[in-house]
Amino acid sequence: MKLIITGGAGFIGSHVVRRFVTNYPQYSIINLDKLTYAGNLANLQDIEAAPNYRFIKGDITDAAFIDGLFKDEQPDAIIHLAAESHVDRSISNPIEFVLTNVVGTVNLLNAARKHWEGSYDQKRFYHVSTDEVYGALGESGMFTEETKYDPHSPYSASKAGSDHFVRAYHDTYGLDTVISNCSNNYGSHHFPEKLIPLAIHNITQNKPVPVYGKGENIRDWLWVEDHARAIDVIFHKAKAGDTYNIGGHNEWKNIDLIRLLCQIMDRKLGRTAGESEKLITFVKDRAGHDLRYAIDSTKLQKELGWVPSLQFEEGLEKTVDWYLENEAWLENVTSGNYQSYYKEQYQER
Numbered sequence: 001m002k003l004i005i006t007g008g009a010g011f012i013g014s015h016v017v018r019r020f021v022t023n024y025p026q027y028s029i030i031n032l033d034k035l036t037y038a039g040n041l042a043n044l045q046d047i048e049a050a051p052n053y054r055f056i057k058g059d060i061t062d063a064a065f066i067d068g069l070f071k072d073e074q075p076d077a078i079i080h081l082a083a084e085s086h087v088d089r090s091i092s093n094p095i096e097f098v099l100t101n102v103v104g105t106v107n108l109l110n111a112a113r114k115h116w117e118g119s120y121d122q123k124r125f126y127h128v129s130t131d132e133v134y135g136a137l138g139e140s141g142m143f144t145e146e147t148k149y150d151p152h153s154p155y156s157a158s159k160a161g162s163d164h165f166v167r168a169y170h171d172t173y174g175l176d177t178v179i180s181n182c183s184n185n186y187g188s189h190h191f192p193e194k195l196i197p198l199a200i201h202n203i204t205q206n207k208p209v210p211v212y213g214k215g216e217n218i219r220d221w222l223w224v225e226d227h228a229r230a231i232d233v234i235f236h237k238a239k240a241g242d243t244y245n246i247g248g249h250n251e252w253k254n255i256d257l258i259r260l261l262c263q264i265m266d267r268k269l270g271r272t273a274g275e276s277e278k279l280i281t282f283v284k285d286r287a288g289h290d291l292r293y294a295i296d297s298t299k300l301q302k303e304l305g306w307v308p309s310l311q312f313e314e315g316l317e318k319t320v321d322w323y324l325e326n327e328a329w330l331e332n333v334t335s336g337n338y339q340s341y342y343k344e345q346y347q348e349r
Ligand code: NAD
Pocket: 006, 007, 008, 009, 010, 011, 012, 013, 032, 033, 034, 035, 036, 037, 038, 039, 040, 058, 059, 060, 061, 080, 081, 082, 083, 084, 085, 086, 100, 104, 128, 129, 130, 131, 159, 181, 182, 183, 184, 185, 186, 191
């Protein structure tokens, strides 16, 4: 099988690429990524020499390029993760999200429709999406696969749009598509402008840890490697046209999560108890900030036997350890040096 994984240089994509390259030596895996600010090939240094792995730099908003790629490579399947993914960036610059998340996805669908014609039943288009398409929950309830779409941010609206197009290509043209909607991920290689890596970085540097509003918003956190394993299971076992929610039944108020993180950091950095918590700084709330997300992943657990492997405290501790042991990675990302990695590794070789 020749498999294209888009967005493989990003946070979740790099874990998915590593898992597939390692677990499926018989597959030929192409990582297609534009290398935006969020793409970092150093995330994949450990597997970049594997014989079943190749990196191709490219932009999914470029329809001609995507068409040529399908023509040249004749892939059997695609796992599509490439996206603009940060809600705060979507509030400042929504159009970038429409281009990559909606137009980019439709470009991939068009190429699949054209180049897979006559063999749709032997191909697969797997679209990776988010629980944010379902909108915000009040104090009770959970998102199921039947929850009506109700996105609030430009990011979630663009992901909802892409999900609708994927379903439309299944219903209209008969493409074999699968969608999964996952809750917030955490773990290694997470770009340090998202809450958990940002807080770890700032605590290490003794800088303020910004908490939006009163820190009352609730997110349902899943260890990124459990997400990659769910994608693996769904990719191989789901029926055409199906959707699965992925989540860890692990809801945390932002402020409680940050306090737990501060306790772990105090211990790891040999600080006196309570020292890191002093860095917590309440800042202006995000516009349209969704109150609560919570995923019901019963369907995935019952039908495909997937269950999360890690308790949150254990996962958070592992994550902190990774950041403390990989100071050079964090330094490269925060200084911007990571952007020269591609040039050094791929163009000057
Ligand atoms: P990320 O921002 O870390 O990585 C995105 C990757 O896509 C980067 O490598 C970037 O270079 C690439 N990319 C962006 N625009 C591109 C373009 N035009 N052409 C080609 N490549 C491009 O994102 P992430 O957090 O790893 O999320 C991956 C996917 O999972 C996204 O589709 C996101 O919506 C979804 N998701 C994320 C979370 C989460 O908690 N992070 C949760 C659920 C779903």
